[in-house]
Amino acid sequence: MARKTNILTVAKVKSLTKPGLYPDGDRLYLEISKTGTKRWTYIFTFEGRRRQKGFGPYPEVSLQQARAKRHEANAMVRRGINPILAKPIVTAQNELNTFGAVALDYIANREAGWKNPKHRQQWPNTLRTYAKTIWNTPVDQIEVSDVQKILKPIWHTKPETAKRVRGRIERVLGAATVLGLRTGHNPATWRGNLEHLLGKQRKGPKRHQPAMSYATLPKFLTDLQGQAGVAARALELLIHTATRTSEVLNATWSEFDIEGRVWTIPAERMKAGKEHRIPLAQPVIGLLEALPSHETYLFPGQSNKKPLSNMAMLMLLRRMEISDVTVHGFRSSFRDWCGECTEVPREIAEMALAHEVGNEVERAYRRGDALEKRRKLMELWSDYLISQKSTAA
Numbered sequence: 001m002a003r004k005t006n007i008l009t010v011a012k013v014k015s016l017t018k019p020g021l022y023p024d025g026d027r028l029y030l031e032i033s034k035t036g037t038k039r040w041t042y043i044f045t046f047e048g049r050r051r052q053k054g055f056g057p058y059p060e061v062s063l064q065q066a067r068a069k070r071h072e073a074n075a076m077v078r079r080g081i082n083p084i085l086a087k088p089i090v091t092a093q094n095e096l097n098t099f100g101a102v103a104l105d106y107i108a109n110r111e112a113g114w115k116n117p118k119h120r121q122q123w124p125n126t127l128r129t130y131a132k133t134i135w136n137t138p139v140d141q142i143e144v145s146d147v148q149k150i151l152k153p154i155w156h157t158k159p160e161t162a163k164r165v166r167g168r169i170e171r172v173l174g175a176a177t178v179l180g181l182r183t184g185h186n187p188a189t190w191r192g193n194l195e196h197l198l199g200k201q202r203k204g205p206k207r208h209q210p211a212m213s214y215a216t217l218p219k220f221l222t223d224l225q226g227q228a229g230v231a232a233r234a235l236e237l238l239i240h241t242a243t244r245t246s247e248v249l250n251a252t253w254s255e256f257d258i259e260g261r262v263w264t265i266p267a268e269r270m271k272a273g274k275e276h277r278i279p280l281a282q283p284v285i286g287l288l289e290a291l292p293s294h295e296t297y298l299f300p301g302q303s304n305k306k307p308l309s310n311m312a313m314l315m316l317l318r319r320m321e322i323s324d325v326t327v328h329g330f331r332s333s334f335r336d337w338c339g340e341c342t343e344v345p346r347e348i349a350e351m352a353l354a355h356e357v358g359n360e361v362e363r364a365y366r367r368g369d370a371l372e373k374r375r376k377l378m379e380l381w382s383d384y385l386i387s388q389k390s391t392a393a
Contacts (some may be wrong), residue, residue, distance in 0.1 A: 005026045013058065019033060024070075028067065031044075038059075064178070067180045070179075097138050099172065099173075103172045130165045133146065140170075150165065160237050165192065212322075214333045214334070217239070217330075218386065221385050223320065233291060243265075244331070249307045251263070253294070258285060279374055284382060331353055351370055
């Protein structure tokens with residue numbers, strides 16, 4: 001769970017009078033003494049011991065200034081420097097206030113709340129690659145022209161990457177403003193700013209995940225069942241249940257009710273952040289019962305303490321000389337089959353894929369998840385997959 005930061009407000013700090021410690025998050029506290037005086041304090045752990053450093057009295061040191069001091073102290077702790085003993089060298093302070101330092105601090109404070117592990121790699125990687133010209137620049141010196149120079153070369157050639165880079169720069173500079181490290185307009189904002197310098201991006205055709213035709217899936221599944229190894233069994237489960245790669249690879253035995261024939265994926269593992277129940281057809285039950293018994297994961301990696309690599313199923317496809325589809329594309333194969341070979345209502349097919357159905361009001365009133373209706377659908381799907389009847393030419 002991500003740590004809460006910036007809990008206090010200027011009005012709250014001003015109104016508080018009762019003696020005690022009031023957290024702003026991320027080790028910063030407003031301390032009110034019995035006499036009513038207020039001061040900022042930074043409580044941290046260094047070399048296994050609890051430490052405390054004063055940041056000065058309030059209101060002489062404002063909330064924004066205290067947050068800026070917290071940012072500097074956090075950066076010191078990460079570098080193995082005790083903030084209590086550190087000397088206030090101007091050069092070192094400037095280094096702590098660079099775009100790169102603020103970006104890494106921003107990422108460190110938020111990555112625990114990111115569901116997708118790719119984000120933890122993409123954030124620092126994209127910023128180090130594309131924002132390298134401002135990486136060592138103090139955040140209060142970054143201007144619109146600096147951001148424009150970063151984005152202009154990739155704005156039309158790599159539109160998706162460019163949009164992500166712009167958004168990430170905007171968030172880092174926004175955090176720097178909250179920390180009191182810069183003031184004024186955010187040079188990475190789009191509306192009324194960069195939109196006048198970069199213009200609209202050309203929209204290309206929407207790309208879909210390369211998928212296998214559902215007509216060839218029964219034959220493919222026969223070939224897949226002839227493949228040995230954990231990756232093959234994981235891919236079988238993924239195809240039968242129309243789930244995502246991460247949902248299968250991180251599946252634990254505790255999520256499965258074999259007797260009730262239901263797989264319950266908890267909300268924290270789902271893309272939509274909502275618990276998803278998957279009815280299990282008999283072929284899936286057979287697959288599960290044939291798996292070796294492990295303590296936690298259905299499909300453990302080499303250490304048995306971590307799940308199988310997220311590239312394992314894709315590499316299996318390549319070894320089977322199938323290079324024109326992706327693992328995620330099997331969900332599209334399922335959806336095409338639903339639309340062309342069954343009379344199942346659209347909302348049931350979408351719910352089977354854990355997609356949100358209807359508008360916000362409709363979802364608010366919908367309490368059930370149509371489990372039994374979806375059970376019939378998934379049984380039909382599994383029966384089709386093992387039918388050995390391909391309509392491919």
